[in-house]
Amino acid sequence: MTVDLLAKYDPLIAEHAGLLSTGIRDPFGIVMEKVLSPTEAIIKGKHTILLGTYNYMGMTFDADVVAAGRQALTDYGAGTTGSRVLNGTYQTHAACEDALKDFYGMSHAMVFSTGYQANLGMVSTLAGKGDFIILDADSHASIYDGCKMSNADIVRFRHNDVADLEKRLKRLPPEAGKLVVLEGVYSMLGDVAPLPELVAVAKAHGAMVLVDEAHGMGFFGEHGRGVYEEQGVADQVDFVVGTFSKSVGTVGGFCVSNHPKFEILRLVCRPYTFTASLPPAVVASAATSIRKLMTAHDKRARLWEATRRLHGGLRARGFKLATETPESAIVSVLMPDQETTALMWSTLIELGVYVNMSRPPATPAGVFLLRCSICALHSDEQIDIVLGKFEQAAQMAQLALHEHA
Protein backbone atom coordinates (compact mmCIF):
# COMPACT_ATOMS: atom_id res chain seq x y z
CA MET A 1 0.00 0.00 0.00
CA THR A 2 1.24 3.45 -0.87
CA VAL A 3 0.68 6.18 1.68
CA ASP A 4 -0.55 9.32 -0.10
CA LEU A 5 1.97 11.91 0.93
CA LEU A 6 -0.41 14.70 -0.02
CA ALA A 7 -3.09 13.46 2.40
CA LYS A 8 -1.64 15.70 5.10
CA TYR A 9 -2.88 18.70 3.10
CA ASP A 10 -6.50 17.55 3.09
CA PRO A 11 -7.62 20.12 5.70
CA LEU A 12 -6.10 22.94 3.62
CA ILE A 13 -7.61 21.55 0.41
CA ALA A 14 -11.02 21.53 2.12
CA GLU A 15 -10.56 25.07 3.47
CA HIS A 16 -9.56 26.42 0.07
CA ALA A 17 -12.44 24.62 -1.66
CA GLY A 18 -14.81 26.03 0.96
CA LEU A 19 -13.55 29.53 0.24
CA LEU A 20 -14.07 29.15 -3.50
CA SER A 21 -17.49 27.52 -3.09
CA THR A 22 -18.83 30.90 -1.94
CA GLY A 23 -18.37 31.98 -5.55
CA ILE A 24 -15.39 34.28 -5.05
CA ARG A 25 -12.31 34.50 -7.26
CA ASP A 26 -9.24 32.58 -6.06
CA PRO A 27 -7.05 35.15 -4.24
CA PHE A 28 -4.00 32.99 -4.88
CA GLY A 29 -4.69 32.18 -8.51
CA ILE A 30 -4.59 35.55 -10.29
CA VAL A 31 -3.24 35.57 -13.84
CA MET A 32 -2.07 38.84 -15.37
CA GLU A 33 -3.08 38.55 -19.03
CA LYS A 34 -1.41 41.77 -20.06
CA VAL A 35 0.75 44.13 -18.04
CA LEU A 36 0.21 47.66 -19.33
CA SER A 37 2.51 49.52 -16.95
CA PRO A 38 3.86 49.20 -13.40
CA THR A 39 0.41 50.24 -12.15
CA GLU A 40 -2.03 48.63 -14.60
CA ALA A 41 -2.79 45.17 -15.99
CA ILE A 42 -5.54 43.24 -17.69
CA ILE A 43 -6.92 40.53 -15.43
CA LYS A 44 -9.77 38.34 -16.74
CA GLY A 45 -10.23 40.84 -19.52
CA LYS A 46 -10.66 43.70 -17.06
CA HIS A 47 -8.51 46.80 -16.83
CA THR A 48 -7.13 46.65 -13.28
CA ILE A 49 -5.18 49.05 -11.10
CA LEU A 50 -2.29 47.17 -9.45
CA LEU A 51 -1.90 48.02 -5.79
CA GLY A 52 -0.13 44.93 -4.53
CA THR A 53 3.07 44.43 -6.51
CA TYR A 54 5.93 45.83 -4.34
CA ASN A 55 6.97 47.63 -7.51
CA TYR A 56 7.67 50.67 -5.33
CA MET A 57 9.77 52.68 -7.75
CA GLY A 58 8.04 51.54 -10.94
CA MET A 59 11.28 50.40 -12.60
CA THR A 60 9.84 47.35 -14.42
CA PHE A 61 9.12 49.34 -17.59
CA ASP A 62 11.83 51.99 -17.26
CA ALA A 63 13.19 52.48 -20.81
CA ASP A 64 16.86 52.27 -19.75
CA VAL A 65 16.26 49.20 -17.61
CA VAL A 66 14.44 47.39 -20.42
CA ALA A 67 17.09 48.42 -22.98
CA ALA A 68 19.93 47.12 -20.79
CA GLY A 69 18.18 43.77 -20.42
CA ARG A 70 17.47 43.52 -24.14
CA GLN A 71 21.09 44.30 -25.01
CA ALA A 72 22.43 41.69 -22.57
CA LEU A 73 20.00 39.11 -23.90
CA THR A 74 21.37 39.73 -27.38
CA ASP A 75 25.03 39.83 -26.30
CA TYR A 76 25.16 37.06 -23.70
CA GLY A 77 22.18 34.79 -24.47
CA ALA A 78 19.17 33.64 -22.51
CA GLY A 79 20.89 32.08 -19.52
CA THR A 80 24.19 31.09 -17.94
CA THR A 81 23.41 27.41 -17.31
CA GLY A 82 25.78 27.52 -14.41
CA SER A 83 26.57 28.27 -10.78
CA ARG A 84 28.08 31.62 -9.83
CA VAL A 85 31.25 29.79 -8.76
CA LEU A 86 31.64 27.80 -11.97
CA ASN A 87 30.57 29.10 -15.38
CA GLY A 88 27.72 31.33 -14.18
CA THR A 89 29.51 34.62 -13.49
CA TYR A 90 29.50 36.88 -16.57
CA GLN A 91 30.70 40.43 -16.92
CA THR A 92 27.05 41.40 -16.33
CA HIS A 93 27.04 39.77 -12.87
CA ALA A 94 30.27 41.49 -11.89
CA ALA A 95 28.88 44.83 -13.12
CA CYS A 96 25.73 44.27 -11.08
CA GLU A 97 27.77 43.65 -7.93
CA ASP A 98 29.76 46.82 -8.69
CA ALA A 99 26.50 48.76 -8.93
CA LEU A 100 25.46 47.40 -5.53
CA LYS A 101 28.81 48.33 -3.97
CA ASP A 102 28.43 51.86 -5.30
CA PHE A 103 24.80 52.10 -4.24
CA TYR A 104 25.52 50.97 -0.67
CA GLY A 105 29.01 52.44 -0.35
CA MET A 106 30.27 49.03 0.77
CA SER A 107 33.28 47.00 -0.24
CA HIS A 108 31.60 43.64 -0.94
CA ALA A 109 28.46 42.51 -2.73
CA MET A 110 27.16 39.06 -3.51
CA VAL A 111 24.25 38.50 -5.91
CA PHE A 112 21.95 35.52 -5.33
CA SER A 113 19.28 34.19 -7.67
CA THR A 114 16.40 35.35 -5.44
CA GLY A 115 15.87 37.39 -2.29
CA TYR A 116 14.63 34.24 -0.56
CA GLN A 117 17.94 32.55 -1.30
CA ALA A 118 19.89 35.56 -0.09
CA ASN A 119 18.33 35.32 3.37
CA LEU A 120 18.38 31.53 3.35
CA GLY A 121 22.07 31.54 2.43
CA MET A 122 23.31 34.36 4.63
CA VAL A 123 21.48 33.33 7.80
CA SER A 124 22.37 29.65 7.49
CA THR A 125 26.00 30.26 6.58
CA LEU A 126 26.84 32.99 9.10
CA ALA A 127 25.58 31.06 12.12
CA GLY A 128 26.71 27.48 12.69
CA LYS A 129 26.74 24.91 15.46
CA GLY A 130 27.21 26.54 18.86
CA ASP A 131 26.20 29.98 17.56
CA PHE A 132 22.91 31.74 18.25
CA ILE A 133 20.53 33.41 15.83
CA ILE A 134 18.27 35.94 17.49
CA LEU A 135 15.37 36.93 15.24
CA ASP A 136 12.27 39.08 15.40
CA ALA A 137 9.09 36.98 15.77
CA ASP A 138 7.59 38.62 12.67
CA SER A 139 10.56 37.75 10.45
CA HIS A 140 10.00 36.74 6.83
CA ALA A 141 9.73 33.03 5.99
CA SER A 142 13.13 33.14 4.26
CA ILE A 143 14.78 34.12 7.57
CA TYR A 144 12.98 31.38 9.48
CA ASP A 145 14.00 28.87 6.81
CA GLY A 146 17.60 30.09 7.00
CA CYS A 147 17.47 29.44 10.75
CA LYS A 148 16.15 25.92 10.15
CA MET A 149 18.94 25.23 7.70
CA SER A 150 21.66 26.43 10.04
CA ASN A 151 22.84 24.29 12.91
CA ALA A 152 22.61 27.23 15.30
CA ASP A 153 20.32 27.63 18.30
CA ILE A 154 17.39 29.87 17.47
CA VAL A 155 16.07 32.54 19.82
CA ARG A 156 13.03 34.61 18.97
CA PHE A 157 12.13 37.99 20.47
CA ARG A 158 8.85 39.88 20.43
CA HIS A 159 8.30 41.98 17.33
CA ASN A 160 10.21 45.28 17.52
CA ASP A 161 10.52 44.89 21.32
CA VAL A 162 13.88 46.28 22.45
CA ALA A 163 13.50 45.18 26.09
CA ASP A 164 12.58 41.64 25.07
CA LEU A 165 15.60 41.43 22.75
CA GLU A 166 17.86 42.59 25.58
CA LYS A 167 16.38 40.09 28.04
CA ARG A 168 17.03 37.25 25.60
CA LEU A 169 20.56 38.36 24.74
CA LYS A 170 21.39 38.50 28.44
CA ARG A 171 20.58 34.80 28.83
CA LEU A 172 23.08 33.75 26.14
CA PRO A 173 26.65 32.70 26.90
CA PRO A 174 28.88 35.74 26.40
CA GLU A 175 31.51 33.71 24.52
CA ALA A 176 29.07 32.33 21.91
CA GLY A 177 28.77 33.76 18.39
CA LYS A 178 25.54 35.70 17.90
CA LEU A 179 23.67 36.97 14.86
CA VAL A 180 20.77 39.37 15.38
CA VAL A 181 18.47 39.42 12.33
CA LEU A 182 16.24 42.46 11.78
CA GLU A 183 14.15 43.90 8.98
CA GLY A 184 13.91 47.60 8.17
CA VAL A 185 10.28 47.35 7.05
CA TYR A 186 8.08 44.43 8.08
CA SER A 187 6.09 43.55 5.00
CA MET A 188 2.81 42.39 6.50
CA LEU A 189 1.84 45.41 8.58
CA GLY A 190 4.19 47.83 6.83
CA ASP A 191 5.69 48.98 10.12
CA VAL A 192 9.28 50.11 10.56
CA ALA A 193 11.79 48.77 13.12
CA PRO A 194 13.37 50.99 15.80
CA LEU A 195 16.82 50.08 14.48
CA PRO A 196 19.01 52.43 16.59
CA GLU A 197 17.68 50.92 19.83
CA LEU A 198 17.67 47.31 18.59
CA VAL A 199 21.14 47.57 17.04
CA ALA A 200 22.59 49.25 20.16
CA VAL A 201 21.34 46.40 22.35
CA ALA A 202 22.67 43.80 19.90
CA LYS A 203 26.10 45.44 19.78
CA ALA A 204 26.23 45.83 23.57
CA HIS A 205 25.92 42.04 23.80
CA GLY A 206 28.56 41.30 21.22
CA ALA A 207 26.24 40.27 18.39
CA MET A 208 26.73 40.81 14.67
CA VAL A 209 23.75 42.43 12.97
CA LEU A 210 22.06 41.58 9.67
CA VAL A 211 19.30 43.86 8.40
CA ASP A 212 16.93 42.83 5.61
CA GLU A 213 16.05 45.94 3.62
CA ALA A 214 13.86 44.21 1.01
CA HIS A 215 11.01 46.68 1.54
CA GLY A 216 13.16 49.71 2.37
CA MET A 217 15.56 49.89 -0.55
CA GLY A 218 15.00 52.71 -2.99
CA PHE A 219 13.15 55.23 -0.87
CA PHE A 220 14.43 55.30 2.74
CA GLY A 221 17.55 57.33 3.53
CA GLU A 222 19.48 59.94 1.61
CA HIS A 223 20.84 57.42 -0.90
CA GLY A 224 17.80 55.15 -0.82
CA ARG A 225 19.74 52.41 0.97
CA GLY A 226 17.01 51.63 3.43
CA VAL A 227 15.66 52.22 6.91
CA TYR A 228 19.08 51.56 8.44
CA GLU A 229 20.46 54.54 6.51
CA GLU A 230 17.53 56.80 7.33
CA GLN A 231 17.83 55.98 11.04
CA GLY A 232 21.57 56.60 11.06
CA VAL A 233 22.96 53.17 11.97
CA ALA A 234 24.85 52.44 8.74
CA ASP A 235 28.19 52.07 10.56
CA GLN A 236 26.70 49.57 13.03
CA VAL A 237 25.15 47.07 10.62
CA ASP A 238 27.40 44.18 9.55
CA PHE A 239 25.31 42.76 6.70
CA VAL A 240 22.52 44.20 4.57
CA VAL A 241 20.34 41.78 2.62
CA GLY A 242 18.07 42.93 -0.17
CA THR A 243 16.18 41.98 -3.28
CA PHE A 244 15.81 43.01 -6.91
CA SER A 245 12.15 42.01 -6.98
CA LYS A 246 10.78 45.11 -5.31
CA SER A 247 12.17 48.62 -5.94
CA VAL A 248 14.76 47.36 -8.45
CA GLY A 249 11.97 45.90 -10.58
CA THR A 250 13.31 42.51 -11.66
CA VAL A 251 14.33 39.40 -9.69
CA GLY A 252 17.34 38.42 -7.60
CA GLY A 253 18.75 38.85 -4.12
CA PHE A 254 21.93 40.18 -2.60
CA CYS A 255 24.01 40.81 0.48
CA VAL A 256 26.41 43.73 0.91
CA SER A 257 28.98 44.14 3.66
CA ASN A 258 32.29 45.69 4.65
CA HIS A 259 33.45 42.56 6.43
CA PRO A 260 37.05 41.85 5.29
CA LYS A 261 36.44 38.09 5.06
CA PHE A 262 33.15 38.41 3.17
CA GLU A 263 34.36 36.88 -0.12
CA ILE A 264 34.83 33.41 1.41
CA LEU A 265 31.05 33.15 1.71
CA ARG A 266 30.87 32.54 -2.05
CA LEU A 267 32.47 29.13 -1.47
CA VAL A 268 30.54 28.04 1.61
CA CYS A 269 27.06 29.46 1.09
CA ARG A 270 25.03 26.62 -0.40
CA PRO A 271 22.04 28.59 -1.75
CA TYR A 272 24.61 30.70 -3.63
CA THR A 273 26.79 27.86 -4.89
CA PHE A 274 24.37 25.06 -5.70
CA THR A 275 22.00 26.84 -8.04
CA ALA A 276 22.23 28.49 -11.45
CA SER A 277 23.03 32.20 -11.58
CA LEU A 278 20.58 34.81 -12.83
CA PRO A 279 20.24 35.29 -16.61
CA PRO A 280 22.50 38.06 -17.97
CA ALA A 281 19.47 40.13 -19.02
CA VAL A 282 18.18 40.16 -15.44
CA VAL A 283 21.42 41.33 -13.84
CA ALA A 284 21.99 43.91 -16.58
CA SER A 285 18.51 45.32 -15.96
CA ALA A 286 19.14 45.26 -12.21
CA ALA A 287 22.47 47.08 -12.48
CA THR A 288 20.92 49.84 -14.60
CA SER A 289 17.97 50.16 -12.24
CA ILE A 290 20.18 50.30 -9.13
CA ARG A 291 22.29 53.10 -10.61
CA LYS A 292 19.16 55.06 -11.50
CA LEU A 293 17.72 54.58 -8.00
CA MET A 294 20.75 56.33 -6.48
CA THR A 295 19.45 59.67 -7.62
CA ALA A 296 15.72 59.02 -7.87
CA HIS A 297 14.84 61.81 -5.44
CA ASP A 298 11.74 62.96 -7.29
CA LYS A 299 10.34 59.45 -7.46
CA ARG A 300 10.97 58.93 -3.75
CA ALA A 301 9.10 62.12 -2.93
CA ARG A 302 6.25 61.07 -5.22
CA LEU A 303 6.05 57.60 -3.62
CA TRP A 304 5.64 59.10 -0.16
CA GLU A 305 3.06 61.57 -1.48
CA ALA A 306 0.96 58.79 -3.03
CA THR A 307 1.34 56.67 0.11
CA ARG A 308 0.11 59.49 2.34
CA ARG A 309 -2.83 60.06 0.01
CA LEU A 310 -3.89 56.39 0.19
CA HIS A 311 -3.29 56.02 3.94
CA GLY A 312 -5.06 59.26 4.80
CA GLY A 313 -7.92 58.54 2.39
CA LEU A 314 -8.57 55.06 3.76
CA ARG A 315 -8.45 56.35 7.33
CA ALA A 316 -10.84 59.16 6.54
CA ARG A 317 -13.26 56.62 5.07
CA GLY A 318 -13.20 54.65 8.30
CA PHE A 319 -10.96 51.70 7.42
CA LYS A 320 -8.84 50.29 10.24
CA LEU A 321 -5.18 50.40 9.25
CA ALA A 322 -2.23 48.49 10.69
CA THR A 323 -0.20 51.65 11.33
CA GLU A 324 -1.47 54.99 12.66
CA THR A 325 0.65 56.90 10.17
CA PRO A 326 2.14 55.72 6.88
CA GLU A 327 5.49 54.25 7.97
CA SER A 328 6.44 52.63 4.65
CA ALA A 329 5.00 52.20 1.15
CA ILE A 330 2.87 49.32 2.46
CA VAL A 331 -0.58 50.23 3.72
CA SER A 332 -2.35 47.30 5.37
CA VAL A 333 -6.08 47.33 6.02
CA LEU A 334 -7.05 45.26 9.07
CA MET A 335 -9.95 42.90 8.40
CA PRO A 336 -12.16 41.08 10.90
CA ASP A 337 -12.06 37.50 9.57
CA GLN A 338 -11.22 35.26 6.63
CA GLU A 339 -14.72 35.35 5.12
CA THR A 340 -14.99 39.15 5.03
CA THR A 341 -11.41 39.48 3.83
CA ALA A 342 -11.98 37.09 0.94
CA LEU A 343 -15.27 38.71 -0.01
CA MET A 344 -13.81 42.22 0.16
CA TRP A 345 -10.75 41.15 -1.85
CA SER A 346 -12.92 39.45 -4.46
CA THR A 347 -15.20 42.50 -4.72
CA LEU A 348 -12.19 44.76 -5.22
CA ILE A 349 -10.80 42.62 -8.04
CA GLU A 350 -14.21 42.61 -9.75
CA LEU A 351 -14.15 46.41 -9.44
CA GLY A 352 -10.72 46.52 -11.07
CA VAL A 353 -8.38 46.92 -8.09
CA TYR A 354 -5.74 44.33 -7.22
CA VAL A 355 -4.44 44.20 -3.64
CA ASN A 356 -2.89 41.32 -1.67
CA MET A 357 -5.00 39.17 0.58
CA SER A 358 -2.88 38.06 3.54
CA ARG A 359 -3.82 35.60 6.23
CA PRO A 360 -2.17 33.46 8.88
CA PRO A 361 0.39 31.95 9.01
CA ALA A 362 1.98 34.57 6.72
CA THR A 363 0.60 37.33 8.94
CA PRO A 364 1.61 37.91 12.57
CA ALA A 365 -0.79 37.52 15.50
CA GLY A 366 -3.41 35.76 13.39
CA VAL A 367 -4.59 38.91 11.61
CA PHE A 368 -6.30 39.12 8.24
CA LEU A 369 -5.19 41.87 5.91
CA LEU A 370 -5.85 43.54 2.62
CA ARG A 371 -2.39 44.76 1.87
CA CYS A 372 -1.66 47.61 -0.51
CA SER A 373 1.79 48.48 -1.79
CA ILE A 374 2.15 51.81 -3.52
CA CYS A 375 4.20 52.67 -6.60
CA ALA A 376 5.85 56.03 -7.33
CA LEU A 377 4.01 55.95 -10.65
CA HIS A 378 0.52 55.78 -9.13
CA SER A 379 -1.20 59.03 -10.06
CA ASP A 380 -3.43 60.94 -7.66
CA GLU A 381 -6.32 60.02 -9.95
CA GLN A 382 -5.54 56.29 -9.59
CA ILE A 383 -5.32 56.57 -5.80
CA ASP A 384 -8.66 58.40 -5.74
CA ILE A 385 -10.28 55.71 -7.91
CA VAL A 386 -8.90 53.07 -5.53
CA LEU A 387 -10.31 54.92 -2.51
CA GLY A 388 -13.74 55.04 -4.15
CA LYS A 389 -13.60 51.33 -4.97
CA PHE A 390 -12.60 50.47 -1.42
CA GLU A 391 -15.62 52.35 -0.12
CA GLN A 392 -17.89 50.64 -2.64
CA ALA A 393 -16.44 47.20 -1.86
CA ALA A 394 -16.85 47.72 1.89
CA GLN A 395 -20.53 48.42 1.33
CA MET A 396 -20.96 45.34 -0.84
CA ALA A 397 -19.03 43.14 1.61
CA GLN A 398 -20.85 44.71 4.56
CA LEU A 399 -17.60 45.66 6.23
CA ALA A 400 -18.21 47.93 9.22
CA LEU A 401 -16.35 51.23 8.92
CA HIS A 402 -15.36 53.40 11.84
CA GLU A 403 -15.82 57.10 12.30
CA HIS A 404 -12.71 59.12 12.86
CA ALA A 405 -12.59 62.05 15.18
Added chain:
Amino acid sequence: MTDRATVYARIIELIEPLNLKKVALTEATTFAGDMEMDSLTVMDLVASMEDEWDIMIPLNMLPDLETIGQVADAVAGLVAKKG
Protein backbone atom coordinates in the same frame (compact mmCIF):
# COMPACT_ATOMS: atom_id res chain seq x y z
CA MET B 1 17.19 23.50 44.22
CA THR B 2 14.45 23.08 41.66
CA ASP B 3 13.58 19.44 41.11
CA ARG B 4 11.56 18.04 38.26
CA ALA B 5 8.37 17.66 40.34
CA THR B 6 8.46 21.35 41.25
CA VAL B 7 9.12 22.28 37.61
CA TYR B 8 6.25 20.07 36.44
CA ALA B 9 3.82 21.55 38.96
CA ARG B 10 4.72 25.10 37.96
CA ILE B 11 4.44 24.29 34.24
CA ILE B 12 0.91 23.02 34.84
CA GLU B 13 0.10 26.35 36.55
CA LEU B 14 1.52 28.27 33.59
CA ILE B 15 -0.45 26.18 31.07
CA GLU B 16 -3.77 26.35 32.92
CA PRO B 17 -4.81 29.86 31.75
CA LEU B 18 -3.90 28.89 28.14
CA ASN B 19 -5.81 25.60 28.31
CA LEU B 20 -8.86 26.98 26.53
CA LYS B 21 -10.28 23.55 25.70
CA LYS B 22 -10.04 22.56 29.37
CA VAL B 23 -8.47 19.20 28.61
CA ALA B 24 -7.03 17.14 31.46
CA LEU B 25 -3.36 18.05 31.95
CA THR B 26 -1.11 15.04 32.42
CA GLU B 27 2.47 14.04 31.60
CA ALA B 28 1.24 12.70 28.24
CA THR B 29 -0.99 15.62 27.21
CA THR B 30 0.19 17.08 23.89
CA PHE B 31 0.22 20.79 23.07
CA ALA B 32 -0.75 20.64 19.42
CA GLY B 33 -2.92 17.51 19.43
CA ASP B 34 -4.79 17.58 22.76
CA MET B 35 -4.76 21.27 23.65
CA GLU B 36 -4.84 22.52 20.03
CA MET B 37 -2.49 25.37 20.94
CA ASP B 38 -1.60 27.68 18.07
CA SER B 39 1.97 28.77 17.47
CA LEU B 40 1.43 32.18 19.08
CA THR B 41 0.15 30.67 22.31
CA VAL B 42 3.10 28.30 22.30
CA MET B 43 5.39 31.29 21.93
CA ASP B 44 3.77 32.99 24.94
CA LEU B 45 4.07 29.83 27.00
CA VAL B 46 7.72 29.36 26.07
CA ALA B 47 8.42 32.99 27.00
CA SER B 48 6.72 32.61 30.36
CA MET B 49 8.73 29.48 31.14
CA GLU B 50 11.93 31.24 30.11
CA ASP B 51 11.12 34.14 32.42
CA GLU B 52 10.08 31.85 35.28
CA TRP B 53 13.43 30.06 35.45
CA ASP B 54 15.61 32.60 33.64
CA ILE B 55 16.52 30.02 31.02
CA MET B 56 16.61 29.98 27.24
CA ILE B 57 14.58 27.43 25.29
CA PRO B 58 15.80 27.61 21.68
CA LEU B 59 13.16 27.48 18.94
CA ASN B 60 14.89 24.53 17.30
CA MET B 61 14.26 22.46 20.46
CA LEU B 62 10.47 22.80 20.23
CA PRO B 63 9.68 20.20 17.55
CA ASP B 64 10.90 17.48 19.93
CA LEU B 65 8.74 18.70 22.81
CA GLU B 66 5.27 17.35 22.15
CA THR B 67 3.99 16.50 25.63
CA ILE B 68 3.94 18.32 28.96
CA GLY B 69 6.22 15.61 30.37
CA GLN B 70 8.80 16.20 27.65
CA VAL B 71 8.72 19.94 28.33
CA ALA B 72 9.16 19.32 32.07
CA ASP B 73 12.17 17.10 31.34
CA ALA B 74 13.70 19.72 29.07
CA VAL B 75 13.11 22.62 31.46
CA ALA B 76 14.42 20.64 34.44
CA GLY B 77 17.50 19.84 32.37
CA LEU B 78 18.07 23.47 31.39
CA VAL B 79 17.61 24.61 34.99
CA ALA B 80 20.08 21.99 36.22
CA LYS B 81 22.59 22.98 33.56
CA LYS B 82 22.33 26.59 34.72
CA GLY B 83 23.42 25.39 38.15
